[in-house]
Amino acid sequence: MLFVPWQRLADWTCNTCGLCCKAYSVVINFQEWINIIKNYGVETTASSLNKFYLKRKSDGSCIFLYKFYNMHLCGLQHMKPAACKLWPFKILTNPKYGNAKESRYPFGGKTLYIYADSTCTGLTYGRPTWEFANHTLREFIEIAIGIRGEQNKSTANMSFNQNFASTRTFL
Ligand code: SF4
Ligand code: SF4
Numbered sequence: 268m269l270f271v272p273w274q275r276l277a278d279w280t281c282n283t284c285g286l287c288c289k290a291y292s293v294v295i296n297f298q299e300w301i302n303i304i305k306n307y308g309v310e311t312t313a314s315s316l317n318k319f320y321l322k323r324k325s326d327g328s329c330i331f332l333y334k335f336y337n338m339h340l341c342g343l344q345h346m347k348p349a350a351c352k353l354w355p356f357k358i359l360t361n362p363k364y365g366n367a368k369e370s371r372y373p374f375g376g377k378t379l380y381i382y383a384d385s386t387c388t389g390l391t392y393g394r395p396t397w398e399f400a401n402h403t404l405r406e407f408i409e410i411a412i413g414i415r416g417e418q419n420k421s422t423a424n425m426s427f428n429q430n431f432a433s434t435r436t437f438l
Contacts, residue, residue: 270385273356273369273382277392278390279390279403283338285334287386352410352421356382402420
């Protein structure tokens with residue numbers, strides 16, 4: 268997988284392709300694990316020596332992923348793990364994936380480094396739009412540092428697709 272510095276992206280929009288819910292195991296923290304097993308049962312999760320995960324179906328997809336018409340939707344909306352909320356972005360305090368200049372993002376007097384996983388099909392390459400740079404990424408940062416839980420810009424907007432009000436509120 269390749270990580271793209273945010274300054275090479277014009278925008279990002281989730282198109283509900285579902286790829287990220289099929290291709291990866293989702294690591295959840297202890298509190299997320301507790302919440303999920305209380306509500307959905309321990310069988311919806313898996314664990315290794317030191318990590319908890321969401322269970323995957325036999326085709327590799329997340330146990331909470333379901334299909335509705337041509338959209339892949341999330342059935343774990345009200346307790347979606349932070350890892351899912353932050354995908355496809357990596358928000359770091361050091362330029363771990365290189366291109367420090369293009370990944371730099373000043374925030375609250377500090378410097379963060381933001382990259383996107385290039386396998387996401389919702390990336391648009393080019394010069395960042397104002398909205399992407401100032402609203403979308405800010406929301407991802409606020410979720411990453413724990414001062415925001417609600418998703419608005421960081422989730423799919425279904426108005427482009429069959430007039431659904433919003434999703435990735437579904438995914
Ligand atoms: S975040 Fe990207 S890969 Fe995941 S469903 Fe949306 S567009 Fe597809
Ligand atoms: S967004 Fe929802 S369906 Fe997708 S991996 Fe996360 S919990 Fe599963």
